[in-house]
Amino acid sequence: MSVLVTGCTGFIAQYIVRDLLQQNYKVIGTVRSDAKGDNLKNLFNNNPSFVTEVVADIAAPSAFDHVFEKYSDEIKVVLHTASPFHFNAKDYEKELLIPAIHGTKSVLESIKKYSAQTVERVVITSSIAAVKDPLKSADKNFVYDEDSWNPVTWESCQLNPQDAYRGSKKFAEQVAWDFLEENKGVLKYKMATVNPSMIFGPQLFDQNATGVLNTSAEVINSLLHSGPETDLSNLKNDFVDVRDVSRAHLLAFQMDETVGQRLGLSAGQFNGQDIAQILNERFPQAQGTLPKVTGEGANKTEPYAKFDNSRTKKILGFDFKSLEETVYDTAAQILKVEGKV
Template sequence: MDYQQKNMSVLVTGATGFIAQHIVNDLLKQGYKVIGTVRSEDKGKKLKSQFGNNDLLEMEVVPDIAQPRAFDDIFKKYSSEIKVVLHTASPFHFRATDYEKELLIPAIQGTKGLLQSIMEFGSQTVEHVVITSSIAAIKDTYRFLEKDLVYTEDNWNPISWSESQLNPQDAYRGSKNFAEKAAWDFLQHNKGLIKLNLTTINPALIFGPQLFAENITGTLNTSAEVINSFLQSMPDRDITNIRGDFVDVRDVSKAHLLAFQNEEAIGKRLGLSAGQFNGQDLAEILNRRFQQLRGVIPPCTSEGAYKIQPYAKFDNSKTKEILGFEFITLEKSLCDTAAQILKKEY
């Protein structure tokens, strides 16, 4: 599918995000014109500057994606240009206290509002929407430790609305689950009114370096903070509860582009996982590769995730076949992330 055409733009919502910055970078490298949404003019100016004031990058302010008609003006302004929309904007943190207001409603309304704006003002030009969902919309958290259970891209997390009110973690899982379902339901409900291809990207916990080292701060985005907090932990920290599936941010970005470039991705959920890890895997790699961390972080005392702590596995072989590239390994992703953080700190 040839999308590299004159007068054609890719809209990236939430352009200042961890994943989105890598996506914008990859799009610019491939010669696309990019329209990025940001929450404030200052954020837009900073991001534009970080990309060297690239002429192919435009910034548009959307203060609150959950507000009605939040994206209307963008599609009115660029109605003849936007053919692809990459929707990455959605809250991801575990600090919420009002779960509906801070996580659930912004995720759901942001997705539905975007699609509504496309239907009203971009239905003649927008051809493909790619939505950043999550493995949280696939896996049933309460069955996570069942070692013989295998998930695929076809599974859905059965979390209910009431269950999503229990804690910040379940609120986030619910937000991704309900927002993604809203997108598929919108497409089905408006099948005769809108001709639109949809693909969702469902990544596991995302490791990897920040695109710009200056974005390294004391506390990083939620997924990268797993590594950051590990680097700042004490040697006696209990790391037995750290476990999950992972994928590198650079692979997540690559998958977003392939999602609209590869016809085989139309109508698919692309599950991104490079494998499983646990705290002992992190400890083993970091102690072996970074001498200055020995005695500072928890030591490696046993074997890693595949050998002593098996849990529900994610079979994403369908996704791997569609994407056609090898995922970055845990060691490379972890070391690239740690090296960037340590260079800033030490």
């Protein structure tokens, strides 16, 4: 069986490719250039079950047509992970909203055009950002679940890059659900979305654990080098390990129970003090560059809005990695690459 993974050079996607290959799937990955594709294939030892196709701009009209035209009879599963995730945007529509929304619609339009009766399952990588209302994050009595939606509007999401990202994930996911409903008489596939919280964990390949890392892993990387006077007061969120996110993507198309579900991935809450404590306890050799522990962790301080993803945990049936494990593995890899472990 062939699985299409869009944006296969990404942090999550590389683990997905690895896990698919280990389970003997053929993987077709989209990349932004031949050079990126060649580099990733080399990292996977030029596995003959892994091929790449260039999609230079996922937001372009018919961006994925040539991929589905070429593999129209082979692709049975589509894992759409490609979407921008950063907070450096200046033009929010051009850099975040349009690529996310148009990229999602483009891949679904290509399925409809070339593989309407051959693609059986589609998994969209969404985010907890499409679920949570940031204005209620400090409300300890508020509970989110997999049915919740961020109430952000097109206008309100363009006030800052964080809200623009949240909007991009919400609107792109809604496009996917709407497209399926509008074309249910034409399309064969069944769909699920994966909605992870902040994703920590090591890079799949050590060579990627240098410099500025992807947006979520950079949180830990920056704290490793931030110094003892770092202000941690604004750092709090839900978290999940990248290896669990990859596992969830595979189960999302392998299990009947996931059909029509939004799989909310969170292993719990954390704050900056939690991470500082783990780093200081586990990496004494890095003293001097680590932030000081000056307060209590997220589970001992005043709680904030909770994400109840018990439905997802029951469906997936596995335990998520702990904060200590994911922070330790992330930091240990970075320090190893830097020659400090």
